[in-house]
Amino acid sequence: MGESAVELNSVTKKFTSPEGNPVLAVDDMTLHIRDGEFFSFLGPSGCGKTTSLRLIAGFEQPTSGEVVIGGQAMGMTPPFQRPVNTVFQSYALFPHMNVAQNVAFGLEMKRTPKAEIHKRVSEALAMVRLPGMERRYPKQLSGGQQQRIALARALVNRPQVLLLDEPLGALDLKLRKEMQLELKTLQREVGITFVYVTHDQEEALTMSDRIAVMNTGKALQVGSPTEIYERPNRRFVADFIGETNFLPGTLLGCEHKHATIECDELRVVAETDRAPAPGTSVTVAVRPEKIRLHLEPVPNTPNCFAAQIEKVVYVGTDTHFLVRLSDKLTMRIRQQNLLSTPDPTAYFGGQTSVYVVWLPESAQVLVE
């Protein structure tokens, strides 16, 4: 992982809505994507992730700012002159050409000699595990096969960067999971930079080296999957990725990395990198799987609170609980079903009064 494969420097993209209002699809974004990494843009619909990808590909031009690929500023360079290739969401295979002609198209544009085209097409098809499909037409292929042909068509050109726009969206769950692993393996083998767009957080967490979580045109947090998941820097990220409990409160004080917060008369201890001033309104974020249920209070532990169980949902691998700590505070808890038993009350002995415990390291302090 050396220099940057792709740089977005203060890139803004403004559109005009049909009613005439300006819309900021991408808002002053600065990002450096490293050479050889699997980088994902993650966010809800309309957050600007696809626009960001199109800015790199050249289908959109920035309103301001600069797109740099492989150290070269792209400026107004049109897509057909950029060293990147795209795998489209709808695959966009040419319906009037067969598989071989589709895959060969990019090489044809570069005036590659016929013999070499032939060789590289076979290699590309072998790489996506669809050898011998040269004569087939796109409409004769299944969704998964079409997707892999689209991939071959892009990769055969050995681009510096491969752009993928939600390529697995149209596949069924099982196929999608298979393809996720295949894509990740392929990326490792081929070694080029992958820039991936998705709204599926599990997908992003599974495949990426780094993720940019986006909303309303901004990259809110950029980091590895563990960083994003365990150390979200704001409420949106904590909420969008996985499930989180949010406890609003007031900061009482900070000591080393531990902060004490008063949430509805409960004293909560959490971890923080920053040191906000006492009296600041903060939110404590705790993920459901980090909380344990106990029947008796645990002595000498911060964050041990009495609670009432309000709901229990059995989901096979886990049991989910909804517990109430006070009039205003409820929390969701997820516990793995380690015992094999048909008795739904086995984990808390049928009692509704319990104690919840979590470690300060498992709780984040979020300041908005």
Next chain:
Amino acid sequence: MLKAIRERLSLQGLILISPTMFWLIVFLLVPLVLIVVISFGARGIYGNVEYTFNLDNYARLFDKGYASILWDSIWIALMTTVFCLLAGYPLSYYIARTHPVRRSLLMFLVLVPFWTNFLIRIYAWMIILRGEGVLNAVMTALGLMQGPGQWLFEQIQLYTPGAVLISMVYEFFPFMILPLYTSLEKLDPALLEAAADLGARPWRAFLRVTLPLSVPGIIAGSILVFIPAMGMFVVPDLIGGAKTVLVGNLIRNQFLTARDWPFGAAASMVLMLLTLGVTLIYTRTFGFGEELVP
């Protein structure tokens, strides 16, 4: 820099459409403007146009003799539309309700006769409606040529307004059928099932559900028939004989025989305005619906 791309794109668009615009401006818009100008002119002694400015031609049009021509045209166009609707609706309904596989075949069969030249179709009706034509022969053979039968024949034989109406309806039939069929085919059968479930008998369901929902098709079909029917002159010429003179015939005569171009131009203007008026009312109320494009 961004402006440069947008301008470059606009330029491409302009280049692509310029041949069309050139052709249509020179050979459509300019001639039409010319007609407007001529309509205010006067006929010279040798049949040429004198470019003055007067409203005589328009005044002449609304003179009793010619005003009735205008009225007749509107009336025939209206009657054609009504009969096309009455005759076409049940057929469209029938096709829309048959098995989906057979529907396109049935529609195709409706359209096949209209792929022939329309003069051929008019001639075919001349054969049938002639004094000694097919209709006469059939009715005589069936012994219907007396009393009411005779009277009916005389209403619709060649060279009567009745004959003109029958031929016009035939000519414009597909223009009514297509939008009607499109509209009826889109009807969700679940709606009729819901009506039945709520206690409506078939007739009521038709009146309260099907008919109102097919109104866009009815309107579109009516427009597609009424507008061209107003300008039609070939049918009245061949089938109506000298007795039936409509606006189209009037215009044609002024330009080809009587050589009174200004008068003909004025008549054309009136026809155009009527046409545009109806079109505008339709698009203002309903927009450019897909039903309008067969």
Next chain:
Amino acid sequence: MSERARPGRGLTVYAIIAYTYLYLPIFFLILFSFNTSKFSVKMEGVTLKWYGDLFNDKAIWESTRNTLIVATTSTIVSTVIGTAAAISLQRYNFRGKGFSEATLYIPVIIPEVVMGIALLAFFGQTGFTLGLPTIIIAHIAFSIPFVALTVRARLQGMDRAVEEAAMDLGANEVVTFWRITLPLIMPGVLSGALLAFTLSLDDYIITLFTAGPGSTTLPLRVFSMLKQAVTPKVNALSSLWILVILIVLVASQRLGARKT
């Protein structure tokens, strides 16, 4: 429509009557083209005399030749121009786009007689002699919008991602158009061309006003035959015409089915 909601008997009877109304005139037309008797409604005998007369009629051959020249020329020109217009309107924004779109619709809504006389007046006042060229000019004028509408419909249904994919793979705008866009809209272009050809072949009214003395087309010829002495020769001509159209129809259906 649900399976159970079949049309009732009454409707079916009506449908049969309606189809009879549609086909009966044509049936008699063709029938009498073989009639030995000139006027009688009764089939006196079967003969091919009238078809023979037709083949020997020089005027008919000349009209046919003229019709084909006009139709072919106007189809080619209007298809090229109309396709360009469709692409322009569908893909680009430019000053005067609204005006262009409105102008394109005029030949579609205007009564044919008005367009005919307007062209007559124009040619007359500008000194164009009436003849085949003026007919062709007129035919191109009314065909362009139909081609443009047809091609545009096809363009609207096209997935633009394939064009972006081509550019992504290194094809510039021109190459993308020739290799990707054009092949994909070709069925629409051919439909438009067929439409233009048919409109030209059939046209009477506008041709009436823009034709010169030596440039009769088939429809004009038929009309004068109808006005003068009507013999079954007209029937024969009509029957042949119907046959040709049917062949063209079936051929284009087959071609269309194979391409898609």
